[in-house]
Amino acid sequence: MIPLVTDSETSNAGLPLVGATDTTPDVVDGLAFAKLYGEPLFKLPNDLYIPPDALEVFLEAFEGPLDLLLYLIRKQNFNILDIPMADVTLQYLKYVDQIRKHNLELAAEYLLMAAMLIEIKSRMLLPSTKSTEGEEADDPRAELVRRLLEYEQIKLAAYDLNTVPQLGRDFLHAQVFIETQTVLHWPQVEIADIQAAWADVLKRATLVQHHKISREELSVRAHMTGILRKLQSTRFVEFSELFDPSRGAPVLVVNFVALLELAKETLIEITQAEAFAPIYVRLAYTPA
Missing domain, CATH: 1.10.10.580 (Structural maintenance of chromosome 1. Chain E)
Structure with a gap:
């Protein structure tokens, strides 16, 4: 996910706080406000360094180039079947320039989509030509529109799935442990039970009995x-x-x-x- 950041919030970040007057009390209400390697800190160190990324402000987040394009189109109520390529491409390139300042590696995928937008814009500037059969040429935006519509359907379906209650996120299984002492109760054996058991033994004995056949020599x-x-x-x-x-x-x-x-x-x-x-x-x- 790519965050939008503001430069104004990070202009003073990344500078060591050296020479500044330390107004932090040694003890705040008798409690430490932080721990460093397990040891409590009651006072900020004089050479504390704040990295530049620590003060980034997250405005919008996108899953990829298609997500950004869909956001730009829906935000300005453009017709997705008739995209004004000039305005959308200009806004898209501004966002890509902002990404390149912070994460050039992640901007590669967005640069590929930017090249595709520029190509579509260039093809739309060319005069339309008809095929040999008299039919008009395909709209250069057709493939992009198809991908955007499919992505929007998948995104809405994912949102609907996310609203379904999930175990561990929205609810937990109730578990109750009860310590019980079990006492063995031996059943009473009646005469009829012994008779039934003996009848079962006799029945099984008849199933496994053997017949011995002797050979008689006859001349x-x-x-x-x-x-x-x-x-x-x-x-x-x-x-x-x-x-x-x-x-x-x-x-x-x-x-x-x-x-x-x-x-x-x-x-x-x-x-x-x-x-x-x-x-x-x-x-x-x-x-x-």
Whole structure:
């Protein structure tokens, strides 16, 4: 932000107060009026030096060249869509000359805008020319007007946001610290609570239980031998008598496979007297 300063207020600044009569009392109402490196001062030193910037008077402050231009236009009620470039440029250059006396580094940005204003002013002095299509040339101020309008909208939006209450600036959170002594109160455990806890344990136990599966070795050849031995003691054996359901499905399957293998090798014969009659198994007939 660039301050406007007056030279009249700083004309006597920057001079050491040497030889002046010191009228400052040693003690002011028994209290020190300042501290230097932590030590109280009850009397101004004779060689006190006041820097020139200490007496600057802040009149107006601007955020940049566009802010200054907008200020000059609004202050004199100029139409922003028809800016009188001569008057605005003259006032702007006066302000830039004042900045250069105090802060040449900060004046660079303002000098760039001043060059732009002078260029626009020069282009407006030239006679207007029409394009090949018969249309009039663009106004040299159009780009500057667009930037000024956009900047003004952003500035107004920032002002509206600044009016919103902010934590730490407009209000603070209320905080109250209360010291309390807590006393532990253990709940009473009822019989129903213990029963519910035990039921939950049993439920979880059923979810994590394991099933152990043992491997039983079954031999088709061994079952073929068993069937042959059973058929040697009798002439005919009913088909269902060759199977023992109590031994489980795996044994029944292996026993059936053994029966098929015997029939394949023509060691047994599977006969039936008529349709839907019982099925019988016997040893294959071998002539002497």
